Amino acid sequence: MSFDSSMSRDFQITAGVSDMRVVLRFSGDLDATSAIELSATFNSYIENSYGSFVVDLSDLDFMDGIGLRAISDAARLLRSLNRTLILRSPSVSIRRILDINGLADFIRIELGQVDPLRLGRVDSLVASGTRLSGAESRGIELGDNSLLTIPISFEVLDTVLMLVVNLVKISLARADGVSVSLFREGQIRTVAASNQTVLKMDAGQYATQEGPCLDASTQGRLFHSRSLEEETRWPSFVPIAQSLGIRAIISNPLLAKSRAVGALNIYSLAASAFGNVEQRLSSDYAKEISALLTRTGVVLSANSNAKSLHGALASREAIAQAQGIIMERENLDKEAAFDSLRRLSQDDDQTLLKHAIDIVDSTRRPANDADQSSGGPSA
Amino acid sequence: MPESQAGVLDRARIELGISQSQLWLLYFALGGMSAEFEMEAFLVGALRPSPHDHDLIAHALNELFSEHGRNHPIPYLADRQVNGMTKFIERSAPSSE
Numbered sequence: 001m002s003f004d005s006s007m008s009r010d011f012q013i014t015a016g017v018s019d020m021r022v023v024l025r026f027s028g029d030l031d032a033t034s035a036i037e038l039s040a041t042f043n044s045y046i047e048n049s050y051g052s053f054v055v056d057l058s059d060l061d062f063m064d065g066i067g068l069r070a071i072s073d074a075a076r077l078l079r080s081l082n083r084t085l086i087l088r089s090p091s092v093s094i095r096r097i098l099d100i101n102g103l104a105d106f107i108r109i110e111l112g113q114v115d116p117l118r119l120g121r122v123d124s125l126v127a128s129g130t131r132l133s134g135a136e137s138r139g140i141e142l143g144d145n146s147l148l149t150i151p152i153s154f155e156v157l158d159t160v161l162m163l164v165v166n167l168v169k170i171s172l173a174r175a176d177g178v179s180v181s182l183f184r185e186g187q188i189r190t191v192a193a194s195n196q197t198v199l200k201m202d203a204g205q206y207a208t209q210e211g212p213c214l215d216a217s218t219q220g221r222l223f224h225s226r227s228l229e230e231e232t233r234w235p236s237f238v239p240i241a242q243s244l245g246i247r248a249i250i251s252n253p254l255l256a257k258s259r260a261v262g263a264l265n266i267y268s269l270a271a272s273a274f275g276n277v278e279q280r281l282s283s284d285y286a287k288e289i290s291a292l293l294t295r296t297g298v299v300l301s302a303n304s305n306a307k308s309l310h311g312a313l314a315s316r317e318a319i320a321q322a323q324g325i326i327m328e329r330e331n332l333d334k335e336a337a338f339d340s341l342r343r344l345s346q347d348d349d350q351t352l353l354k355h356a357i358d359i360v361d362s363t364r365r366p367a368n369d370a371d372q373s374s375g376g377p378s379a
Numbered sequence: 380m381p382e383s384q385a386g387v388l389d390r391a392r393i394e395l396g397i398s399q400s401q402l403w404l405l406y407f408a409l410g411g412m413s414a415e416f417e418m419e420a421f422l423v424g425a426l427r428p429s430p431h432d433h434d435l436i437a438h439a440l441n442e443l444f445s446e447h448g449r450n451h452p453i454p455y456l457a458d459r460q461v462n463g464m465t466k467f468i469e470r471s472a473p474s475s476e
Contacts, residue, residue, distance in 0.1 A: 183416065256414070256416070259416075259420065259425075259426070311408070312404050312405075312408035313408075315408040316407065316408060316409070316410050319408075319409060319410050320410060323410070335431045335457075338409075338410065338431070338435075339434070339455075339457045342434065342438050342455070342457075345438070345442070346441070346451050349445055349450060351445075352409065352438060352442070353408075
């Protein structure tokens with residue numbers, strides 16, 4: 001028996017039976033949209049089958065936290081029926097999350113012939129805002145950050161951080177709100193928040209100039225308040241948090257190139273909600289966000305208006321082209337090619353951009369001349 | 380980078396009357412790849428820029444100085460390295476022995 005069920009444009013499940021076990025093979029992207037339908041499909045297959053249940057991830061390109069949640073729910077349902085979920089070929093990062101969440105105890109893992117780079121890492125998938133090719137993922141695994149040192153706008157970065165914030169909230173069962181705060185233009189701000197309460201909690205810290213978020217952001221280390229009732233470190237902020245119903249807070253520092261630039265903040269309405277497992281998981285997420293902040297490299301300033309930004313991007317492109325031409329002509333590396341351009345600019349007091357444009361144009365002229373001499377259209 | 384070099388860049392920026400954000404945009408336009416907060420750290424001496432980053436910032440400032448009739452007053456690290464090598468070659472040349 002084998003049939004296909006299209007869940008979304010990219011995501012597909014191929015269902016079949018092998019060795020008396022139901023096998024669901026996922027392919028494409030398992031994201032929030034497809035995960036909703038996936039849960040219903042899971043339940044239907046579980047209800048109409050017996051014995052072990054296999055989910056094969058060997059052909060899956062991408063899975064976010066909501067997809068992972070759907071699989072976890074299916075595993076719990078199967079366990080309640082004294083059945084086992086077997087996860088075939090999960091990536092290293094998925095295995096790690098299962099382990100941290102205590103799900104590894106009742107999900108059996110089968111490691112198939114899977115390319116360990118295939119799924120990449122969560123941060124690598126979100127860093128560029130696009131899915132990476134195998135070669136690019138390989139670059140990340142080898143620690144070649146240059147591939148991901150890309151300019152992105154605050155808008156794109158904050159959208160990604162919003163996704164991560166929701167991912168953290170889903171992953172930590174006792175988290176009631178999650179936010180990311182970052183220094184921008186000399187001020188700390190909440191750039192992604194899962195709800196209004198966490199926004200108010202952060203605002204309370206900015207107003208009183210104290211609290212775990214600020215301390216984690218400036219001191220670059222974890223701050224955990226197990227129970228605000230017993231908290232003495234932030235006397236002005238704690239009453240504000242308590243008035244919002246908050247009982248426990250954990251703030252992990254976010255680092256970009258080893259420099260503290262903000263914090264990942266998680267609160268719970270229950271005291272002592274965050275034990276060792278939650279601390280480890282939140283710390284892992286903070287490290288992933290830090291990697292993302294480091295790899296994004298250039299974050300375009302909100303101060304940069306569209307016109308000046310457009311001009312800057314056009315200038316970069318022309319200079320990069322000219323550098324490429326010089327590198328090839330003179331067998332130089334990129335930085336030496338820049339120095340060459342810079343010295344031209346210094347010698348005749350013309351801008352470096354002007355020289356770059358001249359160099360790029362010089363490569364086009366012969367073709368235009370050839371067109372003209374052969375009776376082609378004049379420029 | 381010695382603090383005095385960071386100081387040179389930031390003093391030049393202040394002299395030219397531009398904000399750190401404006402300087403960062405000029406640096407970015409030249410092909411710089413560091414984030415704005417990193418430039419902030421370069422300028423106060425909290426982070427050490429690569430020699431190439433230093434020269435990109437220096438050039439962004441020097442182009443503005445050129446507009447005011449001053450020809451590239453901020454020195455480039457790449458030139459110092461070249462000059463240092465030149466001196467070494469001169470010292471090592473047979474004629475100087």
